Amino acid sequence: MRALVACFALLLAACAVAPRPAEPPAAPSLYEQLGGAHAVAALVDALVAEYKADPRIAPRFDLPAADLAYLRERLIEQFCEATGGGCTYTGLSMAEAHSGMAITPAEFDAFIEATVRAMTRVGVTDEHQLILLSVLEPMRGDVVGQ
Numbered sequence: 366m367r368a369l370v371a372c373f374a375l376l377l378a379a380c381a382v383a384p385r386p387a388e389p390p391a392a393p394s395l396y397e398q399l400g401g402a403h404a405v406a407a408l409v410d411a412l413v414a415e416y417k418a419d420p421r422i423a424p425r426f427d428l429p430a431a432d433l434a435y436l437r438e439r440l441i442e443q444f445c446e447a448t449g450g451g452c453t454y455t456g457l458s459m460a461e462a463h464s465g466m467a468i469t470p471a472e473f474d475a476f477i478e479a480t481v482r483a484m485t486r487v488g489v490t491d492e493h494q495l496i497l498l499s500v501l502e503p504m505r506g507d508v509v510g511q
C-alpha cells in the first residue's frame with residue numbers, strides 16, 4: 366500500500382512539472398491584419414475623400430465639417446467593430462442613418478466602387494477587400510430607398 370501511495374505521489378509530482386501543451390496562438394483579428402487603429406483611421410479618411418471626389422455621390426457628402434467629422438468617427442467605429450477590433454459602434458442603424466435620403470441602387474454601386482478605390486489606395490490586400498465588401502454589401506437593403 367505504501368508503495369502504491371509513493372507511486373501515486375511520484376505521478377502527481379511528474380504531472381506538476383510536466384510542460385503543459387502550448388495554447389495555440391490566437392489568430393490575429395482582421396482589424397489587426399489591416400494594421401490596427403492607425404490603418405483603419407487612414408482607410409476611413411481615404412473612403413471619405415473618395416466619396417467626396419466621386420461626382421455620382423459627392424453632393425451627398427457635401428456636409429458641414431462637424432457632420433463629416435461625426436461620420437468619420439462612426440465609420441471608424443463601424444469598421445473596428447466589424448473587423449473584431451473590440452470597438453462598439455455608437456451610431457444610428459443603417460436604416461435610420463439613411464432614412465429620408467432615397468439613396469438609389471446606382472448610388473450604392475458608386476459608393477462601393479469608391480470604397481474599392483480607397484481600399485486599393487491605402488494598400489488593403491485583395492483578400493481583405495473581399496472580406497470588407499462582404500460586410501458592406503448586405504447593408505444595401507437598409508441603405509437604398511429609405
Ligand code: HEM
Nearest residue numbers: 422425426432436439440456457462472473476501504508
Ligand atoms: C454599406 C454602405 C454604407 C455604410 C456602412 C454607411 C455608413 C454610415 C454611417 C455609419 C453613418 C453615420 C450614422 C449616424 O448618423 O449615426 C452614415 C451616414 C451617412 N451616409 Fe452612409 N453608409 C453607407 C452607404 C451610404 C451611401 C450609398 C450614401 C450616399 C451615396 C451614404 C451617405 C451618407 C450620408 C450623407 C450620411 C450623413 C448624414 C448626415 O450627417 O446628415 N451612405 N453612413
